[in-house]
Amino acid sequence: MAYRIGSGIDFHQLVEGRDLWIGGVKIPHTKGALGHSDADVLLHAICDAMLGALSLGDIGVHFPDTDDAYKGIDSKILLKKCFQLINSKGYTIVNIDSTLCLQEPKIKPYVGQMQQTIATILEINITDVSIKATTTETMGFVGRQEGLVAYATILLSRK
Ligand SMILES: [Zn+2]
Numbered sequence: 001m002a003y004r005i006g007s008g009i010d011f012h013q014l015v016e017g018r019d020l021w022i023g024g025v026k027i028p029h030t031k032g033a034l035g036h037s038d039a040d041v042l043l044h045a046i047c048d049a050m051l052g053a054l055s056l057g058d059i060g061v062h063f064p065d066t067d068d069a070y071k072g073i074d075s076k077i078l079l080k081k082c083f084q085l086i087n088s089k090g091y092t093i094v095n096i097d098s099t100l101c102l103q104e105p106k107i108k109p110y111v112g113q114m115q116q117t118i119a120t121i122l123e124i125n126i127t128d129v130s131i132k133a134t135t136t137e138t139m140g141f142v143g144r145q146e147g148l149v150a151y152a153t154i155l156l157s158r159k
Pocket of ligand 1: 010011012035039040041044
């Protein structure tokens with residue numbers, strides 16, 4: 001098979017007293033994402049998309065939140081590990097499209113840095129890493145700023 005497509009979705013609660021990491025970038029905000037790792041919702045969705053493209057399960061299978069080895073871990077390390085795994089299976093990345101859903105803060109000023117961070121780890125061009133963002137028009141848990149969501153779609157090509 002020359003091409004494989006994958007999709008990923010991730011959710012995290014937003015709470016006070018945590019850092020907000022999105023797309024490998026630390027964003028100044030009054031709340032941060034709660035999780036076993038650094039809780040980077042975008043990187044987790046991309047990891048799941050990569051794993052899903054090759055039917056390799058999900059991030060929870062590869063990096064269990066019951067394992068202390070992953071407590072507080074930088075999700076850029078998890079992203080790299082997923083990339084190495086799909087590489088070892090003979091695949092490389094064509095492009096990524098993603099969407100973040102959060103009410104606040106505005107992430108537009110950080111998107112370029114996120115694209116660069118992800119592109120460097122995954123050895124693709126920044127133009128191959130699309131990051132879009134939307135609010136939910138104040139509706140639901142995202143609108144109430146109780147949490148945030150990321151969706152990612154990835155296309156892999158056989159090397
Ligand atoms: Zn996550």
